[in-house]
Amino acid sequence: MSRLPLSRRLLSIPVAVALAAALTACDGGRSLGGDQPGPRSLVPSAAYAAANPDVDVAARLAGLQRVIDDLRSSTGSGWVGRQDDVTGYLGELSGGRWAPDSTDAGGSPSETATAFVAEYGEDLFGVPAEQVTVAASGEVDAAGSTVLDAAQEVQGVPVLDGGLVLTVGGDDQQPRLNTVRGRVYPGIDVLTDPRITPALAQRLAEKLTHGTVVGDARLVVLPTGAGRLVWEVNVVAAGKSGAGVQLSDGLYYLDAVSGDLVEVRPTSAELASPSVYSKLLSKASPKVARNLSRMAVEQLSPADGPKGQPVDVTGTAPYLGQVTAKGLRTNQGVALIDTTTPSYQSSTGKGGIYTFTADGSSSNSALPGRQYVENGTTIRDPDAISAQTISRVVYDYYASIGRNSWDGKGASMLSTVNFSDGEFCNAFFSSALQQMVYGNPCEGPNGAMQLVTLDVTGHEVTHGVTDSTAGLNYTGQSGALNEAFSDYFGNVIGDHYYQRDSSTLGEDGCSTAKSPQSLCSQNPTGALATRYMLNGNTMDDYLNVLDPPFRWSLAVGRITDNGGVHLNSAIWNNALWTIRSRVAQIDNQPAYKSPLAHDFDLIVYYTLTHQLGPNSTMVDAANAVEDTAVKAGADAALIRVAKEVFDQDELCAGCYDPGPVPGDIVSNAAQSEVSPVVSGKNTAWLNPVGGPGTPSVSSGIADNPMTYDIAWAGDSLVSAELTNQGEAIVLHDKGGRTTKLADLSFSTFLAGLAGSEDGAAWWVGETDTLSYVSPGGKVSRIKVNGLGGDTVTSMATGGGLVAFGTDSGRIGVWRAGTNQLQQIGTMSGAVLSLAAYGDHVVAVDGNQSADAFDTSGNKAHLSDFGFPFGAATNADYAVFPVAVDSLPGGVNQALGGQMVDTDLYLYSFKTGKIYSPLEERGQQGFPSISGNRLVWQDGVFGGDDIMQVTLPPGL
Numbered sequence: 001m002s003r004l005p006l007s008r009r010l011l012s013i014p015v016a017v018a019l020a021a022a023l024t025a026c027d028g029g030r031s032l033g034g035d036q037p038g039p040r041s042l043v044p045s046a047a048y049a050a051a052n053p054d055v056d057v058a059a060r061l062a063g064l065q066r067v068i069d070d071l072r073s074s075t076g077s078g079w080v081g082r083q084d085d086v087t088g089y090l091g092e093l094s095g096g097r098w099a100p101d102s103t104d105a106g107g108s109p110s111e112t113a114t115a116f117v118a119e120y121g122e123d124l125f126g127v128p129a130e131q132v133t134v135a136a137s138g139e140v141d142a143a144g145s146t147v148l149d150a151a152q153e154v155q156g157v158p159v160l161d162g163g164l165v166l167t168v169g170g171d172d173q174q175p176r177l178n179t180v181r182g183r184v185y186p187g188i189d190v191l192t193d194p195r196i197t198p199a200l201a202q203r204l205a206e207k208l209t210h211g212t213v214v215g216d217a218r219l220v221v222l223p224t225g226a227g228r229l230v231w232e233v234n235v236v237a238a239g240k241s242g243a244g245v246q247l248s249d250g251l252y253y254l255d256a257v258s259g260d261l262v263e264v265r266p267t268s269a270e271l272a273s274p275s276v277y278s279k280l281l282s283k284a285s286p287k288v289a290r291n292l293s294r295m296a297v298e299q300l301s302p303a304d305g306p307k308g309q310p311v312d313v314t315g316t317a318p319y320l321g322q323v324t325a326k327g328l329r330t331n332q333g334v335a336l337i338d339t340t341t342p343s344y345q346s347s348t349g350k351g352g353i354y355t356f357t358a359d360g361s362s363s364n365s366a367l368p369g370r371q372y373v374e375n376g377t378t379i380r381d382p383d384a385i386s387a388q389t390i391s392r393v394v395y396d397y398y399a400s401i402g403r404n405s406w407d408g409k410g411a412s413m414l415s416t417v418n419f420s421d422g423e424f425c426n427a428f429f430s431s432a433l434q435q436m437v438y439g440n441p442c443e444g445p446n447g448a449m450q451l452v453t454l455d456v457t458g459h460e461v462t463h464g465v466t467d468s469t470a471g472l473n474y475t476g477q478s479g480a481l482n483e484a485f486s487d488y489f490g491n492v493i494g495d496h497y498y499q500r501d502s503s504t505l506g507e508d509g510c511s512t513a514k515s516p517q518s519l520c521s522q523n524p525t526g527a528l529a530t531r532y533m534l535n536g537n538t539m540d541d542y543l544n545v546l547d548p549p550f551r552w553s554l555a556v557g558r559i560t561d562n563g564g565v566h567l568n569s570a571i572w573n574n575a576l577w578t579i580r581s582r583v584a585q586i587d588n589q590p591a592y593k594s595p596l597a598h599d600f601d602l603i604v605y606y607t608l609t610h611q612l613g614p615n616s617t618m619v620d621a622a623n624a625v626e627d628t629a630v631k632a633g634a635d636a637a638l639i640r641v642a643k644e645v646f647d648q649d650e651l652c653a654g655c656y657d658p659g660p661v662p663g664d665i666v667s668n669a670a671q672s673e674v675s676p677v678v679s680g681k682n683t684a685w686l687n688p689v690g691g692p693g694t695p696s697v698s699s700g701i702a703d704n705p706m707t708y709d710i711a712w713a714g715d716s717l718v719s720a721e722l723t724n725q726g727e728a729i730v731l732h733d734k735g736g737r738t739t740k741l742a743d744l745s746f747s748t749f750l751a752g753l754a755g756s757e758d759g760a761a762w763w764v765g766e767t768d769t770l771s772y773v774s775p776g777g778k779v780s781r782i783k784v785n786g787l788g789g790d791t792v793t794s795m796a797t798g799g800g801l802v803a804f805g806t807d808s809g810r811i812g813v814w815r816a817g818t819n820q821l822q823q824i825g826t827m828s829g830a831v832l833s834l835a836a837y838g839d840h841v842v843a844v845d846g847n848q849s850a851d852a853f854d855t856s857g858n859k860a861h862l863s864d865f866g867f868p869f870g871a872a873t874n875a876d877y878a879v880f881p882v883a884v885d886s887l888p889g890g891v892n893q894a895l896g897g898q899m900v901d902t903d904l905y906l907y908s909f910k911t912g913k914i915y916s917p918l919e920e921r922g923q924q925g926f927p928s929i930s931g932n933r934l935v936w937q938d939g940v941f942g943g944d945d946i947m948q949v950t951l952p953p954g955l
Contacts (some may be wrong), residue, residue: 200259
């Protein structure tokens with residue numbers, strides 16, 4: 001019997017097919033665990049070795065190699081393992097065949113997988129078998145293998161982000177396991193009895209966020225250290241800030257014993273990066289966290305579903321022109337409700353397509369808004385008829401590849417149009433509300449950018465697909481993948497509908513703009529679009545840009561992007577669209593007609609929905625696409641093109657080399673790590689995910705995820721944070737005790753906390769007061785007169801000296817605990833970065849001038865190219881960032897080179913010499929010094945990591 005085409009074989013299965021992914025064995029070289037030449041059966045992780053200098057990595061690899069060698073020998077098959085970047089155990093195992101010794105133990109695919117976990121799970125993946133629960137059944141892929149999910153659990157409580165995907169082939173009489181992929185977390189050992197109720201956790205989350213809880217709280221274990229039992233609470237909020245309309249919905253994790261907020265993860269995925277880093281802050285508010293209005297979550301329809309007669313509705317949609325969609329004639333009029341979808345359930349009203357209007361409101365209380373209703377079948381609002389029409393187009397596309405709405409379970413397709421009065425130039429999918437939200441057209445000097453268009457909707461709804469499957473975390477490489485998959489399918493869906501080939505996303509929305517403006521850039525063809533897919537970028541073009549600390553982004557007004565999720569998505573866009581374009585050329589057809597291109601669309605879809613996890617990297621995704629293509633029996637030409645493109649784009653293990661890296665890694669976790677501060681042996685930094693952050697502290701004395709800023713006062717940590725009683729400055733001593741030092745005002749937040757081995761300092765603009773706290777908690781203060789309306793924009797302290805800089809360029813100092821207060825110098829711009837120690841102050845202003853001052857009034861000009869990514873000083877040296885060039889690579893070139901490459905420079909007070917260190921890829925900044933230990937934030941590895949080095953004496 002002849003084989004069916006790939007698309008028909010995949011679509012012959014009613015539910016989306018999970019295809020096994022396997023790491024291809026690379027012959028040649030030497031076996032890591034043996035003395036004889038042989039196939040390379042274990043791929044080590046350089047990232048794990050670099051991040052864990054205290055771990056005997058060689059012994060770990062040798063242990064893994066012994067088990068893999070045993071597997072290869074006992075099964076007579078070519079097993080290959082890849083070491084996980086985070087856990088140091090395996091992240092992938094593939095290329096072989098394994099069956100239990102006992103036939104009874106392997107009577108089904110699930111039993112075979114369970115037996116494998118019992119025998120090899122702890123040795124290869126670091127987790128005991130009792131923590132891995134294999135599903136009783138799974139999906140059958142096109143090769144006839146069963147794909148099974150295995151969740152990591154502790155006494156029935158899931159471990160967040162922990163899980164494996166196991167593929168079992170063979171027949172019913174002899175199932176054989178051949179692939180394992182994923183990440184489980186070793187060392188989890190935590191009690192799973194919560195002390196607070198889920199209802200209390202929800203009330204605490206609402207109190208902290210001023211938002212509204214959606215759904216029920218879920219008990220999970222956070223995989224930090226030995227694990228932490230937390231309640232996962234889904235909160236939604238939106239509102240208007242001084243920087244425009246912002247969002248702040250997310251998953252909030254509260255300690256199930258104490259009720260403390262431990263972590264926050266964003267759940268909104270926007271078309272473009274937000275205008276400011278903070279989704280919680282308003283300049284117009286006297287509080288650091290703005291008080292968002294409480295959300296009234298509206299029910300979409302009565303419990304038994306809306307009543308009425310389906311009718312055709314018409315209207316003129318942006319770009320599409322005259323269109324026809326489905327509505328529902330009700331007693332109130334004709335509502336934009338489509339009940340003709342296959343997933344629609346008349347008994348519940350779920351599974352249809354609904355369009356609402358926010359009527360220009362920018363408050364979260366307007367979401368989802370009021371159901372759009374007209375007196376007749378002519379829809380006058382162009383955005384409303386467009387949303388209703390294109391939602392059905394996107395719904396039908398995913399139905400055509402076997403997906404039942406965006407969540408795969410027949411969810412309703414909800415849209416809200418007219419959100420805000422034009423200040424929200426964006427669109428987003430909220431997994432908390434489970435809906436689309438569109439701002440009004442973005443009015444620019446060169447025309448309006450339309451947001452309710454097919455490319456945008458396809459992009460945003462795909463965020464819902466990702467959220468309900470791979471769950472790619474919205475930061476760094478996983479976040480860039482999240483954005484790129486949405487770009488890919490947004491463009492695929494648009495091209496299918498328009499029956500054309502395009503290499504741009506959002507050209508429909510930009511059709512009314514006359515020249516480049518927000519969300520509409522000019523691509524090499526001269527056309528305007530939001531994204532250009534064939535941009536030529538590879539991993540060598542990766543934008544190693546820092547994600548600045550929370551306070552800095554607002555004070556300086558620079559845009560950040562959750563670790564470059566919208567910017568670095570260009571790399572994965574380029575790889576996927578290049579493959580799709582080349583296989584269409586092989587077919588000698590337009591891509592929207594090409595069978596090979598359609599096959600590739602399915603492969604990308606199955607990879608996203610079944611082969612990736614929350615922390616997947618671009619190399620993980622490339623491996624998964626290749627393996628999916630092989631397992632699906634794709635055309636050999638498609639498999640060859642995919643491998644060639646991924647190799648050319650450096651999306652392969654060991655292909656990407658960041659170059660020389662000075663210093664040692666303190667931490668390079670998957671999430672962002674910002675604001676490092678050091679005092680003696682103490683180190684701390686923030687781990688923000690879409691907002692403020694949880695402190696990582698060497699002594700573990702502070703863990704509030706709503707922490708905005710931190711500074712050391714000797715062995716005590718001073719923090720600016722959101723507490724149950726409001727925003728406050730809090731002292732955490734090494735014994736774990738906390739003391740509230742003061743209320744946190746906006747002026748304090750703007751100036752920033754300053755810390756050192758001797759004490760910490762802060763500014764209160766409302767009373768024009770400098771405050772200083774000793775490690776033991778003793779506070780001294782001084783009133784500062786004569787600022788004449790200046791705003792304090794930076795703070796520093798060290799060696800008993802407190803320094804402050806203002807927006808007019810003035811620099812003042814105070815000897816803590818005395819009445820000695822003086823101005824020691826001025827700069828031409830606002831003082832944005834400041835460091836002080838003893839008699840010395842170093843500063844960087846908004847005009848990029850870097851200068852050193854002393855308390856005698858002497859000044860030394862250090863650079864015209866200083867960059868305000870912090871500064872640090874001790875008794876001997878000043879360390880300050882310098883903009884040495886524009887960051888290399890095509891991602892930055894597309895931005896006009898506006899992202900600068902920064903390196904840390906060293907200035908010696910004794911000799912007056914400036915030392916340039918080893919040039920390093922990407923941005924470095926936010927240094928902190930204690931003694932001769934220098935710690936800083938570094939982007940060299942493609943994320944925000946913490947590095948350190950010991951400074952030499954006598955320079």
